[in-house]
Amino acid sequence: MNYWLLKTEPEEWSWQHQSKNKKLPVAWDGVRNFQARNFLQKMNVGDLCFFYHTGSEKQIVGVVRVTKRAFPDKTDKTKKFVSIMVQFHSDLDHPVTLESIKKNKQLKDLLLLKQSRLSVMPIGLKCWKIINNMGKINA
DNA sequence: GCCAACGTTGGC
DNA sequence: GCCAACGTTGGC
Helix, strand or coil: CCEEEEEECCCCCCHHHHHHCCCCCEEECCCCCHHHHHHHHHCCCCCEEEEEECCCCCEEEEEEEEEEEEEECCCCCCCCCEEEEEEEEEEEEEEEEHHHHHHCHHHCCCHHHHCCCCCEEEECHHHHHHHHHHCCCCC
């Protein structure tokens, strides 16, 4: 089991959309970056992903679970990129902000901080647990 | 294969 | 709105 972080602009696709129907898997598509794509291809069914809002929010607001491995992205005419399917897993009653992640020295090596433009990234188990604690969840 | 020019993302 | 960081494109 591996852990990840998925970024989205809430204006495009928000946690409100994602968590509206908790039993409905939704395609995570539109990724147009090869590094991000390579991470998508490594995801397995059951892996968990933090759901991060960029833009004016800049915080982790939920957790989703991968329900389908990578398949061709229907929105990509070049056929180079892939999608996965994700489904609601849990809410964060206490969103974990980018600011608080930056303040935690144990999280200083997160790709979220090192590569701000990357939209799909792995999260090590240790960091996953730390952020779970910060969000007061146990995903 | 290099690199200049340009485009995009996302934090500030 | 700006700009740093990164990615892509195309001329050579």
